[in-house]
Amino acid sequence: MPEGHTIHRLAQDHTARFAGRPVRVSSPQGRFAESAALLDGRTLESAEAHGKHLFLELGDAWIHIHLGLFGKLGFGPAPAPPATDTVRLRLANGDHWADLRGPTACALLGEGEKKAIHERLGPDPLRPDDDPDRAWKRISRSRTSVAALLMDQKVIAGVGNVYRAEVLFRHGIDPYRLGKDLTRAQWDAIWADLVGLMREGVRNNRIDTVRDEHLPEAMGRPPRVDDHGGEVYVYRRANMPCHVCGGEIRTAGLAARNLFWCPHCQIR
DNA sequence: GCGTGATGTTGAA
DNA sequence: TCAACCTCACGCC
Numbered sequence: 097m098p099e100g101h102t103i104h105r106l107a108q109d110h111t112a113r114f115a116g117r118p119v120r121v122s123s124p125q126g127r128f129a130e131s132a133a134l135l136d137g138r139t140l141e142s143a144e145a146h147g148k149h150l151f152l153e154l155g156d157a158w159i160h161i162h163l164g165l166f167g168k169l170g171f172g173p174a175p176a177p178p179a180t181d182t183v184r185l186r187l188a189n190g191d192h193w194a195d196l197r198g199p200t201a202c203a204l205l206g207e208g209e210k211k212a213i214h215e216r217l218g219p220d221p222l223r224p225d226d227d228p229d230r231a232w233k234r235i236s237r238s239r240t241s242v243a244a245l246l247m248d249q250k251v252i253a254g255v256g257n258v259y260r261a262e263v264l265f266r267h268g269i270d271p272y273r274l275g276k277d278l279t280r281a282q283w284d285a286i287w288a289d290l291v292g293l294m295r296e297g298v299r300n301n302r303i304d305t306v307r308d309e310h311l312p313e314a315m316g317r318p319p320r321v322d323d324h325g326g327e328v329y330v331y332r333r334a335n336m337p338c339h340v341c342g343g344e345i346r347t348a349g350l351a352a353r354n355l356f357w358c359p360h361c362q363i364r
Numbered sequence: 365g366c367g368t369g370a371t372g373t374t375g376a377a
Numbered sequence: 378t379c380a381a382c383c384t385c386a387c388g389c390c
Contacts, residue, residue, distance in 0.1 A: 099371050148372075165372040166384045182384065198384040200373060249373085256371045303371075331371085352378080353372085 098163040100254020101297030103145040104222045106169055108298070110143035110152060113171065113192040119154070120188040124179035131204040132185065135159070140187070147217050147253025151210060152187075158210045159185070164200025220253040221290040222298065228287040235283060238275030244351050245275050255290065258331045259297075261356045262305035263289055265329045268364045271350070271357050282364070302326045310339045330356040 119140045123132040134157075141153040152159040163169070176193035179186055185196040196202060205213075218234075219226035231252045235245050245251050246260040255263075263286055264271050269278070297303050306327040308314065329339055334347035334356060343360040 102371075162373075163371095164383065165370060166382090167372090168384075184383090198382095200383065247372095258371050354370095 098148055098167065099256035099259055099294075099297070099303070100145070100147050100220060100222055101294045101303065102301070103148050103150050103163070103254070104294075105298045105301050106150055107143040107145040109169075109171060110140070110150075110187075110194065113194065114140040114187055114189060115142060116140070117189050120186075121154070122179075122186045122188075124183040124186060125181055128185050128202050131159075134204070145220075146214055146223065147220050147249055148256070149213060149217070149253075151205075156206070158205045158207070160201060160203050160205045160210065160213065161185075161196060161199055162201035164198070167199035168197050170195045170197075217249055217253040218251045221287060221294050222254060228284070231287070232280065232283050235275040235278060236280070240275055241272050241350070242269060242275055242278055243271035243355055247351065247353065252290075254294065257353050258303050258326075258328065259290065259293065259305075261331045262303070262328055263293065265358060265362060266305060266307075268362055270359075270362050270364065271355055273364070303328065305329060306339065315339065330358055332356065 117139060118137055120137065121132045121135040123129040135154045138154040141155070143153070144151045148162060150161040152161070161167075171192060171194050174188065174191050174193060176186065176188050179195065182197045183195045184199060184202050187194045219228060219230050234251050235242070238245060243260060243264065246255050246263070247257070266289060267282060267286055269282060269286075293303075293305055303326040306329060310329070311327060330345050333345045336345050337343065338345055338358040338361060341358065341360045343358060345356055345358055347354055347356050349355070
């Protein structure tokens with residue numbers, strides 16, 4: 097269930113558990129077995145995230161992981177349980193194990209291939225040196241909707257369907273507004289908000305976007321119960337009342353994904 | 365047990 | 378625009 101915050105959190109989790117020590121590398125499922133054998137016993141030097149891509153450094157090579165829609169990484173204390181036949185990659189040392197299942201990508205890369213991935217990704221709100229100007233240059237001359245642009249990893253890396261819907265709600269922006277019609281001030285506010293929201297997402301390992309004054313306790317309604325855990329304004333709340341205006345949240349397909357928004361609040 | 369959908373991406377038509 | 382890929386949890390028999 098990964099947007100960028102999940103991947104940055106996973107990079108931190110790998111660093112804390114595995115960095116600076118030799119690691120056992122295996123592929124119980126077999127589909128990464130050849131590479132795993134090559135890497136087994138190397139020291140894990142670092143873990144890094146860019147958008148939804150995770151990179152683990154082992155000697156002169158990188159393991160590139162992209163979870164896709166279904167991928168999951170699970171951690172636990174040693175000893176590792178018997179691996180089931182869906183575990184693509186298992187890392188283990190004397191204290192910890194990590195199991196990867198169902199990723200879109202799990203591949204061994206050299207430095208040049210890793211660099212190529214960075215180059216095709218846009219700036220990431222969670223990478224401190226990344227520059228929102230690069231995204232603005234594309235957005236400000238695009239005839240594509242801002243909702244589609246926010247999901248385009250070449251424009252901005254790490255935003256997924258939840259942050260897309262939520263950040264547009266928080267700024268009252270109509271998701272169908274064209275990139276070229278967005279103001280510079282609106283974009284700067286969106287970027288700054290994503291930096292804050294996604295940092296909090298890394299810290300808490302979940303997405304919360306509802307401002308204090310709209311939280312259930314403040315509004316006299318029961319806390320949200322949902323399988324993704326966080327408090328949100330519009331994501332997966334189709335036909336439910338808007339937390340701010342009480343109007344009905346709408347949903348529509350946009351580029352093969354479900355878009356959610358409040359047509360009354362999002363008018364800018 | 366079966367069908368469905370999900371915080372994603374790619375490549376062919 | 379659509380299918381393909383990868384896994385799992387849930388609702389409904």
